[in-house]
Amino acid sequence: MSRLPTTNDAITTGKVSKRWKHLWTLVPTLIFERYNDNHLWPDLIDKTLTQCHQLKLKRFEVYTSMIFDLNHKSNVGFVNRYAVRRNVEKLNLRLWNLECEVEFPLDQYFFMSSCFAELTLEGCILNPIEAISWRNFKSLSIYKGKLDENLIENILCQMIL
Numbered sequence: 217m218s219r220l221p222t223t224n225d226a227i228t229t230g231k232v233s234k235r236w237k238h239l240w241t242l243v244p245t246l247i248f249e250r251y252n253d254n255h256l257w258p259d260l261i262d263k264t265l266t267q268c269h270q271l272k273l274k275r276f277e278v279y280t281s282m283i284f285d286l287n288h289k290s291n292v293g294f295v296n297r298y299a300v301r302r303n304v305e306k307l308n309l310r311l312w313n314l315e316c317e318v319e320f321p322l323d324q325y326f327f328m329s330s331c332f333a334e335l336t337l338e339g340c341i342l343n344p345i346e347a348i349s350w351r352n353f354k355s356l357s358i359y360k361g362k363l364d365e366n367l368i369e370n371i372l373c374q375m376i377l
Contacts, residue, residue, distance in 0.1 A: 241269060244275070245276075246264075246268065246273060246276050246277070248264075248277065248279070259291070265295070271302065274304075274306065275307075275308075276298075276302065277308040277309075278308070278309050278311065279308070293323055300323075300326060300329040303329075303331040305332065307332055310336065310338040310359070311338065312338055322340050324346070327342075327344040327348045329349070330349055330350060330351035334354060334356075335350075335356045336359075337359070338359035340358075342358070348370050349374075351374075
């Protein structure tokens with residue numbers, strides 16, 4: 217199931233057999249992908265994440281456009297906290313809106329998580345209050361983000377340590 221393109225595909229396999237119904241919750245990869253104007257979709261992500269109880273995730277990805285707006289800040293916060301609690305190694309978070317420039321702030325404890333090895337962030341505000349603590353950090357890609365010199369220095373210090 218972890219080789220299926222999206223988490224929705226893995227969930228759908230539960231319809232094949234009663235024994236498979238909850239098997240998707242054991243998959244170490246969660247991928248959510250939606251590129252249309254479905255305003256219910258952030259709530260569906262939240263509902264799905266509350267059903268998945270993996271202690272560690274290898275990969276967690278959320279790709280979306282045109283559906284997240286400032287009303288969904290709590291959904292984005294929930295996704296951030298979920299990634300940290302599940303010790304995600306590879307996080308790919310791409311939240312963007314084609315109609316307006318919306319940026320979502322990442323929670324402070326997001327910067328304190330030492331589980332991240334690879335991060336790809338788009339449409340997110342990186343504004344840590346304290347030093348970043350990404351001990352397993354290997355790769356960072358930021359799209360449509362603003363970085364100041366202090367933040368760049370903070371991130372580079374993690375790569376040296």
